[in-house]
Structure formats: C-alpha cells, structure tokens
Amino acid sequence: MTLRKIFTLYTIGFLGITILIGIAEKAFGLPNQWIGWLFMGLSLGIYILIGIITRTSNADQYYVAGRNVPAIYNGMATGSDWMSAASFISMAGTLSVQGFQGLAYIMGWTGGYLLLAVLLGPYLRQFGAYTIPDFLGARYEGNAARIVGVLAAITCSFTYLVAQVTGVGLIVSRFIGLDFKVGCFVGLVGVLFCSVLGGMKSVTWTQVAQYIILILSYLVPVVYLCFKLFSVPLPQLMYGKVMQQNSAKALEITADEKEKATRAIWKQESDELAAKMKEPGISEADKEKLAAKKKVADGQAAAPAKEGAKVSNYTQVPTGVKMWNFLALTFCLMVGTAGLPHILTRYYTTPSVREARTSVGWSLFFIFLLYFTAPAYAAFARHAVYTNLVGSKVSELPAWITLWKPAGLFEVVDKLGDGLVQFADFVVKSSDFVVLATPEIAGLPFVITGLVMAGGLAAALSTADGLLLTISNAISHDLYYNIINPKATLTRRLVITKVLLVITALIAAWVATQRLGIIVEMVAWAFSLAGASFFPALVLGIWWKRANRPGAVTGMVVGFGLTLYYLLASRFFGVSWFGTSTVASAVFGLPANFIVTIVISLLTAPPSQEVQELVTSVRYPKTGQAVKARVSFAPES
C-alpha cells in the first residue's frame, strides 16, 4: 500500500469513528466520561501501534529516519512536531484576551520558517549530520562548540518539554477526570513507546498521524460554529463579521449600568487586595497569592472597550513601549523558530537538498492551516461567551460549568447577586479556556469536545516526542559518543539513548507537576534561549567563512547567558531594559551573540582550510543523480 493510501484510509477511519461516537452520544446518551476515555484510548492506541510497527535499531533509521522521508510527509511531521500545546490550546486564547498584541505569536511562529527556508534548512541538509551540535562541532572545529551546543539544546528543549507535559496533564485531568499529576505521567506512556522503540523513524510517522488528528480537531469545532451562524463553512473568511458583532457587544457592555456596577465591585476587591499586600509583616508567599488574586480582579474590572470609543480594544494597535514589545516578541519567536534544534533536525531526514527546500514549504503550509484559523477561533469563542453566557440566568447554567471548576480555567460568580450572568461575572483564570471549552460554551455536542481533547493531546505529545529525542540524542550521541567514548558500539549507544529517554521523560513530568507559569510564557522562554544561542552560530557558520571557533563559542555563551540573565532578572527581580517583557529576552542576547562572534572571529586566526572548504561545499548542492525517496514501514534490525 502506498503512503497516501494508508493515510487517506486512516483519516477517513478516524472521522468515521468520531461520527459513530457522536451518534452513540445522541442515540444512547453515551456519558461524557466515556467519550473522553474513548478518544484518549483510541489516539494513544494508534500512536503506540505505529511505534511498534516502525521499531528499529539501525543508526541511520534511529537518528534521521533513514533520510528518506518524502517532503510532504516531513512537512506534516514538522507541523505537529512544531505545533505544541501552546499553539493548539493557548494561542487562540491569547488572541482572545490580548487582541492585536497576541498576533505576535501568529506572525512569529510562521515568519520564522522563512528564515529557516532561505538561511538554514537546505544548507544543513547538504551538510548531512545527525544533530545540530554535530554541525557546530564540525564547523567550529572541536568539542567546545559542540558542548555549548549540547547545553543550549538541552536547556531550551527541556523548558519546552515541561510545557508540553503540563498540557497533557491539563487535558487528561479535565476530560478523563484523573488527577493532574497522574495525567502528566499517563501521557508519557504514549510518547515513550514511540521514541524508545524506533527513534526518529517511529516519531516521524507518529507525528504524521498526530498532525492529521490535530488539524481535524482544530478545524471541526470552528467550522461547525461558523456554519451554524452563517451557513458558510469558512470561518477564516467570515470572522470579520463576528468581530464586528463582538465589537458592538463590547461597547454595549462597557456602557451597561449593571456591568459597570459589577466592574466596580471587582475594582473594590482589587483595591482591598492591594491594601492587604502593603500590610507590614506579610510573608512573600502570601504576597504572591494576593498578587495572583489581584490580577484576576483587575482583569474582571477592566472594561472591554474604552468608554465612548468607536472600536473595542480588540483590534487596537498598540503604541510606544507596547509596540516595541510586540515587535521584539515577534522577532524573538521568529529567530527561535529558526534556532530550535528539534525542528532543525527534521530537515536532516529528507532524501535531498531539493526535498529539504520543498519540505520547508510543506511544513509552513500545514502549520499555516491552523494559524490561519486561530484568529477566527478567538473571535468565535468571544462571540459564544457574549451570546450564550452573558445575560443568562445563573440558576439555569448548564452542569458543565461547575465541572470545569477544578480545571482552574474559568468560573462564573454572581458578583452583583442579581441572578444574571454579567460579562464581568465570567472570571477568566486562564485564557486556555478558549479552545478547550468553546465547544461546550457554544452548546455543541460533547463528541466535539472529545475530538478537541484528542487534538490537544496529539499536539502536546507530538512535540514532546521530538523534544525528548533531541535531548537524549544530544546526550548520547554528542556528549557520550563523540566526546566521552568514541569507540562505543551502536548497541551500547542505543541502549544509553533509550535509558536517557525514560529518565528525561520522568524528570520532565516531575517538574510539570510543580505547575510553574503558564504554558505560553514557558514556551516563549525556550524560543528566546534557542534564538539567542543557535541562530547566529548557524547563520554565520553557513554564510560567513571567516567565523571561527573562539568567536562562535564566546558568542553562543554570551548570547545564551545574557538572555537567561534578562529572562530571570525581569521575571523575578523587576529588572527592566526599555520596558522589554520577559518573553522577548532574546532581543538583547541575539545581537550580542552576532557582535561578539564577529568581533572575536576577526581578532583571532581564520578557520582552517578544511573548514573553509566545508563551508563552500555546503553552498553548492552536489551534482549527480536525484535520490528517490524510499520508504519502508518494516522493522529493521
């Protein structure tokens, strides 16, 4: 069977089962919990099955999937490798809450692919290694660059990984009703099965399967909503109208007397909390709790539009420091995209440079399908809250509202005590509610919610897969094999990789159970770190022959160090340079890296003749016969 046939059948099969579950819900009243279990069992089952079928212990297969993944499938795999819990669960919510400012994520996470396509992807493929530190080690002559690369790769991949596991825990705890901590560990089973059994080969094909589930489950609810409202299934085009309606409603809410009274209560609560925080003898821990409460109260006290304004705050373009932060964040996410090792290594798996170029195109196209829809999702979600919740009676609220309470995303409290839900009564604790709860808020059948759950799980697991593999390869291939014990046999290396996979996964799950920060914020940290450390070293390595070892190593250390410093200092100790926010930390580290690398390279001896030739060879693809993509699903020994 050809690949296309396999994946077409798979897609149809998955949709068919979804429809069957929907029918069972309507006809026999299949309980929600069962639907949750069905979707989780089904999707995890598929991933584990693929892991078993594609198991391998051949080095080329294990590290780079045999370098024979056709461009379009590598594009899909990159798409799901790339789109994490943050893209799937959090992005539409961020847009819904932040409006224009949130668009930095959309542009940053797509625009970065242009940098990847024209500056890095094809050249890295031409170089042909197993990992990114491999490239750094060869280009910058020696272990110093490799070790810095390994440390940077582990740090940013691990931060990112923790965010994914948090996402898995959140989904499993909400839909299955398991404890958040148990959820974190349960999800790991699905991830470990693939990466341990078949490395990059299994991960690639699982990611293709995960992409299909992910994109279907993202599109279905919003297409359904759009069809319900306008009888046209194109939310990406129709949401302009929804935004206009939302804008009108926001102005109405701003001017409404009852809403004003509710907001005043919140304002009072916020002031009281502020006074409490200033009381003498209050502990730091209590202070933080009060600050968190105050943040929620402030959010509720804010009007959705400026009084008497013509448009709501939603599409308002920021100015001044806010504009600086918008541009800085967009920039950091772009260079981070082009610097994240788990994405870069995906272009090692294509059969040729030509396929690598095409593959970046496919990757962005598949990512585009989701990101293009996210602003529409945000608008439809807001519309659902305005029309389905605001103005309804508190006593008649559906049961699922209380079911959501333990997940800690949102609540409805009748502040005014008038028995009606005001917009300010809808307490948003985390904007993640937009994707996860909109189907229920809009009154869609639960099977849609189950589908969304499967999609969120696929997004988080597929990214976790890629990250886990990057981390364990960095340790086993780069650190152990290339530096500590170059004589190690393949069997020994693979055993070490597999043990590391399990250990890394367990540590990540443990950290995730500590629940630090929100998902988007943590992911943005990883981007800043990756952008500031890898991007300059890779770009200069390919585009500037004169870049040498002392330059690149110092540059990476300075870039990484400065970014980490600003990240921690601004987040925890109130340091602020030009008012730059924590998530845009790389805006200082990245230029510093470029400058340091260039200056020190020029002050020291040029790289050896050999390396200069290596750079030249990377620039011109080899002449010769085209290599045809061959794919085999059979396990290899």
Added chain:
Amino acid sequence: MAQLTEQQKQEYWKFNLKLTLTLLAIWFVTAYLLSGLFAGTLNQVTIFGFPLGYYMAAQGSLIVFVIEIALYAKIMNKRDLEFGIRE
C-alpha cells in the same frame, strides 16, 4: 556528472544571494512595517469587515510567508536543474 566550474559556482551563488535578500526584504516589510509599525494607520481601512492592519498581522502576513517559501523552493530547485545539480 561534471563538477561545476568556478565561474558557474560564482554565478549560482550570486543568484542565490540575490533571491535570498529579496525574500528577506519582503519578509521584513510585511512583518515589521505593514503588520507592526504602520498597522495603526492601515487599521483605518476596513476590508470585508476586517481592519486592514489587524488583518495583515493575523492572516495577510501568513499568506505572504507561505507564498515566499513556495517560490523559493520552486525557483531554486529549477535553478539547480539548470546547473545540472540533481540532488
């Protein structure tokens, strides 16, 4: 297959540089000027119910990026064939 001559190599690289820089310039203008600094001005225009500045940042820029990368792959792959590079 014959190796590329020095002149061919230079020609190939020059072409590649020109294409790369053009695409990066378009990328910069789209992302940082149209969807960033000047989005406020563009927002005064409304198309299909979308304020234009918002639309550029939310969807327009994405379309530009996708087209740019597709063009790059197409043009470079064609160029490779012309130079007898098959890989």
